[in-house]
Amino acid sequence: MQALARQQLLDYLQQLKVERRVSAHTLTNYQRDLKHLALFCDDRQCEDWSTLSSADILKHIAERHRAGLSSKSLQRELSAIRGLFLFLMKTGQVDNNPAQHVKAPKQARKLPKTLDxxxxxxxxxxxxxxxxxxxxxxxxxxxxxxxxxxxxxxxxxxxxxxxxxxxxxxxxxxxxxxxxxxxxxxxxxxxxxxxxxxxxxxxxxxxxxxxxxxxxxxxxxxxxxxxxxxxxxxxxxxxxxxxxxxxxxxxxxxxxxxxxxxxxxxxxxxxxxxxxxxxxxxxxxxxxxxxxxxxxxxxx
CATH class of the missing domain: 1.10.443.10 (Intergrase catalytic core)
Structure with missing residues (x-):
């Protein structure tokens, strides 16, 4: 991706850290999740975020699912992607959020183990x-x-x-x-x-x-x-x-x-x-x- 797109990603992560004050753990997860999206874009020679469509996001999530990611992890990746595009929309750098209606495959919710x-x-x-x-x-x-x-x-x-x-x-x-x-x-x-x-x-x-x-x-x-x-x-x-x-x-x-x-x-x-x-x-x-x-x- 172009240097501008990578800088936009860094700006978003900085906003999460400074303005939204997310935990260090959440920030690390989002950074890793968005790095996978950036690699997906590099493989398809997408030059900037605005060229991504909902079909592209869906394909990316499908590939991550085939790689063995759980539904919970995929939901977090989608949350990170939606957050990035929402940030870019608010700052006038893209016109839409291609991840808005993309959903992760559902997974049965496991009940936590407890002691009596x-x-x-x-x-x-x-x-x-x-x-x-x-x-x-x-x-x-x-x-x-x-x-x-x-x-x-x-x-x-x-x-x-x-x-x-x-x-x-x-x-x-x-x-x-x-x-x-x-x-x-x-x-x-x-x-x-x-x-x-x-x-x-x-x-x-x-x-x-x-x-x-x-x-x-x-x-x-x-x-x-x-x-x-x-x-x-x-x-x-x-x-x-x-x-x-x-x-x-x-x-x-x-x-x-x-x-x-x-x-x-x-x-x-x-x-x-x-x-x-x-x-x-x-x-x-x-x-x-x-x-x-x-x-x-x-x-x-």
Whole structure:
């Protein structure tokens, strides 16, 4: 493609970063997705974005589908392409959006795996035998207590947690959004134990969860610690941090029936994202209905 077209792409990515403040993860994905579109254009000797038609976009998506991309990944690629052309239209550089009506092939929505309450209790009550395990229990309790994403937990600083009021502030949520979350009694107790033994190698380190060397614990390290914890404590289920978030949402919805509250706690922008947990809870709802509805009770 021409130098102008590549500069337009860079301008769009810069707009995503500066004006829309998308996460670094989203920016990297969009950059990769649009790079594939640029390669598609190079193969067909398209000189600029305005020469692309809806048929071209459809062909590109079909090729990516044959390459093995999932429906979810294709939907994200289309979102990136639509966003690029919307930016070019607003800046008067193209006349239409050829990706506007192109759709990705549908894929069955997978329900997230969760733990039941007994499994969560077994995981969290297994007992800590070292300083690092005290830290690990505090991390796992906080995942389940507040429904945090992995990146949100690893980004927490000491100042983000208010032990007195039993709450924490997520400053680096998805999309750069912040939210205030409650912290449960068990999680507060676990955090208090951890803060008593937290390594103070570097007094300038603000991270809540640190390594033995006093440095902020990264996402991958947290994932590995949870995996090792389950192996060591004889927990057969393959547990990952997001499973604790899913379990938090499911158990809270089972007890409260308040979908909007769960949406706020999880930090979901759209309630449709939260509604997946209603599918997980349907069997429980059916049981309640059978027991409570006067015209549904089974005769003895």
């Amino acid at each position: 309450v007994d499994q969560v209790c077994a995981l969290l009550d297994a007992g800590a035998n070292s300083v690092l395990e005290v830290r690990d229990v505090a991390m796992f309790e906080l995942f389940y207590s507040s429904g945090l994403r992995l990146s949100e937990l690893s980004s927490l600083d000491l100042a983000d947690v208010d032990m007195h009021d039993r709450q924490l502030m997520v400053l680096s949520g998805k999309g750069g959004k912040s939210r205030l979350l409650p912290v449960g009694k068990k999680a507060v107790q676990a955090l208090q134990k951890w803060l008593k033994v937290r390594p103070s190698v570097d007094d300038n380190e603000r991270a809540l969860f640190t390594s033995a060397k006093g440095k902020r614990l990264g996402n991958r390290s947290i994932q590995l610690r949870l995996k090792q914890w389950c192996i060591k404590k004889g927990i057969p289920e393959s547990v990952h941090p997001h499973m604790l978030r899913h379990s938090f949402a499911t158990h809270l919805l089972e007890s409260s029936r308040d979908l909007r509250a769960v949406q706020e706690l999880l930090g979901h922008e759209n309630i449709s994202t939260t509604q997946i947990y209603t599918h997980l809870d349907f069997q429980h709802l059916a049981e309640v209905y059978d027991q409570a509805h006067p015209r549904a009770k089974k005769t003895k």
